[in-house]
Amino acid sequence: MSRATSFRFQAGNSFFHRLDPITRLVWVLGVSLLAFGAYIAWLQIVLALAVLATALLLARIPLRDVLRGTWLFGVACISFCLIQTFTLPGHRIAFRILGHPIYAESADYALASALRIYTIILSSLIFVRTTDPRELAIGLVTQAHMPYRIAYALFIALRIVPTIEEEIRTIRAAQAVRGVGRARGIGGRFAEARRYAIPLLVGSLRRASTMVMSMEARAFGAYPTRSFVDQPHMRPSGIAVCAVMLLLVVVWYTALGLGYVHTVYIVSPT
Numbered sequence: 063m064s065r066a067t068s069f070r071f072q073a074g075n076s077f078f079h080r081l082d083p084i085t086r087l088v089w090v091l092g093v094s095l096l097a098f099g100a101y102i103a104w105l106q107i108v109l110a111l112a113v114l115a116t117a118l119l120l121a122r123i124p125l126r127d128v129l130r131g132t133w134l135f136g137v138a139c140i141s142f143c144l145i146q147t148f149t150l151p152g153h154r155i156a157f158r159i160l161g162h163p164i165y166a167e168s169a170d171y172a173l174a175s176a177l178r179i180y181t182i183i184l185s186s187l188i189f190v191r192t193t194d195p196r197e198l199a200i201g202l203v204t205q206a207h208m209p210y211r212i213a214y215a216l217f218i219a220l221r222i223v224p225t226i227e228e229e230i231r232t233i234r235a236a237q238a239v240r241g242v243g244r245a246r247g248i249g250g251r252f253a254e255a256r257r258y259a260i261p262l263l264v265g266s267l268r269r270a271s272t273m274v275m276s277m278e279a280r281a282f283g284a285y286p287t288r289s290f291v292d293q294p295h296m297r298p299s300g301i302a303v304c305a306v307m308l309l310l311v312v313v314w315y316t317a318l319g320l321g322y323v324h325t326v327y328i329v330s331p332t
Contacts, residue, residue, distance in 0.1 A: 092307030146172030
C-alpha cells in the first residue's frame with residue numbers, strides 16, 4: 063500500500079468507523095487545536111502518543127499503513143527538528159556537539175514544533191481513513207446545517223484527489239507500454255511532470271464536463287434543500303467524544319491563559 067492509498071477511506075468496523083462523520087470532524091479539529099496550543103515538548107509527546115494509540119486501537123489502522131502513510135512527513139519533521147535545534151538561540155546549554163552548543167530552549171521548541179506537525183498529519187490520516195466523503199457531505203448538510211452546495215463541493219474535492227492519482231498511474235502505464243521509461247533524479251521528475259500535465263489536464267476537463275452534465279440532469283441546485291435516504295445521527299458515544307474534546311480544549315487554553323503551564327525540559331541543562 064502506497065502513501066497515496068493510505069490517505070484514502072477504508073471501510074471497517076472499528077470504534078472510529080462507527081462514529082458519525084461530524085464527531086470525527088470535531089475530533090480532528092480538537093486535536094489540531096490542542097497541538098497548536100501545546101508549545102512544550104513533553105506535552106506534544108503525550109499528545110502524539112495518544113493520537114498514535116487512537117490510530118492503532120480505536121481506528122484499527124495497521125502500524126504498517128501508518129508508517130507508509132506518514133514516513134515522508136516524519137522525515138521532514140525530523141529534518142525540521144534538527145535544523146531548528148542547531149540554529150535557534152537560547153540561554154541554557156544542555157550539551158555540545160562538536161563544540162557547538164545545544165540549548166535546552168531551542169531543543170524543546172524544535173521538538174514540540176516537529177511533533178505538532180506530525181500529530182496533525184497523523185490525525186488527518188485517521189480522519190481520512192475512517193470517513194466516507196459521501197457520509198461527510200450528508201452529515202455536514204443534515205447535522206451541521208451547511209448549504210448542500212458547499213457540502214457537495216467538499217465532497218467532490220475529497221473524491222477528486224484519489225481519482226487524479228489513479229489517472230496518473232494510468233498515464234504512467236500507458237507511456238510505459240509505448241516505451242517511455244521513468245526518468246531518475248530531480249530533472250527526470252520535472253520531465254515526467256511535463257509529460258503527465260497535458261493528458262491529466264484533458265482527462266480532468268473531460269471528467270468535470272461529465273460531472274456537470276450529470277448534476278444538471280439530476281436538477282442539482284434547483285431547490286433550496288435536498289433529502290437523503292441515509293442520514294447519520296450522533297450517538298451517545300459521539301456526544302461523549304465531542305464533550306471530551308471540547309472540555310480538553312477549553313481547559314488547556316484556560317490553563318495557558320492563566321499561566322498554569324510551565325516548561326519542563328526534556329533535555330536537562332548541565
